[in-house]
Amino acid sequence: MLKDSPIISRSPEIMSGTPVFTGTRVPVQTLLDYLKAGESIDDFLDGFPTVTREQVIALLEEAGKRLINMAA
Template identity: 35%
Template structure:
């Protein structure tokens, strides 16, 4: 997904955090709310300037961020 259409970062907005374009809604807020069990429909009602495509862009960014992460169990 080309999430650049929906997400931007500027040092003047939310201290440079990734936000939904044209808003002050941080990508991390969307991810936290989805992780806490909020539905897309609830997010869209709570944030009228948000779109379903922008929510999916936030998820795509998260997927990209963890794509190459590896976790190893430390010996006890």
């Protein structure tokens, strides 16, 4: 999806290649798990201060656009 972008990066040297927020070691899946559990973006950001609000919003916006395009 957004592999190796300003939002998501993936490298075998970082978290064994798990997609993470660029510039961090925070897996993107962690955000999705937080949201699925009913936690807020603020809760996620409090727990993972190396991720910026801008990164989270950009990820969600891009994911939303791609889902809408798939359904169109």
